[in-house]
Amino acid sequence: MSQSEKFYITTPIYYVNDRPHIGHLYTTIAADVLARFQRLRRVDVFFLTGTDENSQKNVEAAAKHGYKNIQEYLDVMAATWQSTFSDLQMSNNAFIRTTEKRHRVAVEKFWALVKDRGDIYLGEYEGMYCTGCEGFKLEGDLVDGLCPLHKKAPDKIKEKNYFFRLSAYRDRLLEHIDNHPEFIQPITRRNEVRSYIEKFMEDVSISRDVSSLRCGIPVPGDDSQVIYVWFDALINYLTGVGFGSDEATFVRYWPADVHLVGKDIIKFHCALWPAMLMSAGLSLPKQIFAHGFFTIDGEKMSKSLGNVIDPLEVVKKYGQDPLRFFLLKEITFGEDGDFSLKRLQDRYQGDLGNELGNLVHRTLSMTEKYQAGQVLKGKNTNEQNLLKDEWSRYEQAVLKLDFGGALEIIWEMLRWSNKYIDEKKPWVIAKEQPDLIPEILFNLLERLRHVAWLLKPFMPETSAKMFEQLGIADHEAQKTYEQAQIWGGFPENATIVKGEPLFPRLEE
């Protein structure tokens, strides 16, 4: 927990063939929470996200949107993604685009390392190519030997490609996975990857004929070939921290502490990528954590169904914190789940409005009413630490990426407070034993101070508002993570600023 400790976290880089939807935000928000949590602990964080621009998909999207110049389209879309993330106050330190010069330099450097190792060879890629799909098909894709989409037989095509000797790393990969249980999480993904490596993994083609691909980084020394998108894309994690351009930064942050990915791309991240790194003689990321996918009201999210949710629309109505809260509380991180605006509404009103917002509001109201807004310490105030092990349980949950569990601990604290008010009945005490009021209110306010701290990574706006309303924003900003945890740290004679309820009821 010092500045010498570092934490490097990444999200996948996203295709820019469309605008960001709620699923992209899910991954990015999770990474943002971890980044903010580590910063809270004063760890030196590097949080990277970005866009994958050397993809045929993007070329097609550019054409569809009427762009003649692909780069122009990529620039517009990359800007859209960046502004969406910044509108949602993602705290990434950098945003990588794979069409940047520095990335090309990094990829070339990486290619050379792998080539020097002897892991790149020229081979022949033989496949069934459907001209309708403009893509290769596998046996299993075909129905009666025909492309199910275009109802015609694919052409057999032979193409010269460069191959990466992936299979040579089978044993080393399995050994690494077995010796590092934390490497692939959750466990179910580890098993999945393990069996893939053991039974199916083969050498992979890592280039394409330039004539069939109108984008990408040329193979060094062979302009007739373009580097395959995944081989190029994975290297972004190196480029982002300076590989090939800023050695000091690279040495500082690599290897990554966590690659956050969706469950669809684990094979690339857990097999291909580590093997590439082994080949290049670089160290492996410490962990790859795969989250699940969610459906929308029980149905798969898809453009054709028209149920794709624009995060900006949700944020416009509820604010970004409720969205963050919902995604991380409602859906167990690492498993599949379901997103529903109805349940988002329920949680907004229940968990946020009633349990949290109303608690803050009623506590502040009583402080105003009984103590003219002043925070006082009662005689016994500091002698009873009313916290147990919330901070350490919370910390352990976040480190396991059990976001729901971490939030649950905070909500236990809120329920404790609501119950405490009910049992203590300050409105009675105020009349009968007014000298006991300061202690009761202090216990409530102090607990809210802790809650505001714990909410910081999850709901940064709400946390900031709470500190403001409690009248301790400046005071708390001076504290270290360790100081914040000490019971009784609420400054005496602070003046609360009641303000508006945190999560006002919304018209349906």
Added chain:
RNA sequence: CGCGGGGUGGAGAAGUGGCAUCUCGCGAGGCCCAUAACCUCGAGAUCCCGGGUUCGAAUCCCGGCCCCGCAACCA
């Protein structure tokens, strides 16, 4: 036998060898500081089915049934 996820009170989920948990909803009561918010109590579950292992299974094993992803935009 392509790969994977899942089936837990009315709804949504957690739990993955030891008294079945949480949220919402429902019923009854309490409270009046508060955003008709808060607190308490209650009803409601053959933990998909059938075998097995075990002192003990929602949890492990075997066999079924059913749902859902991936192979087509899509984290």
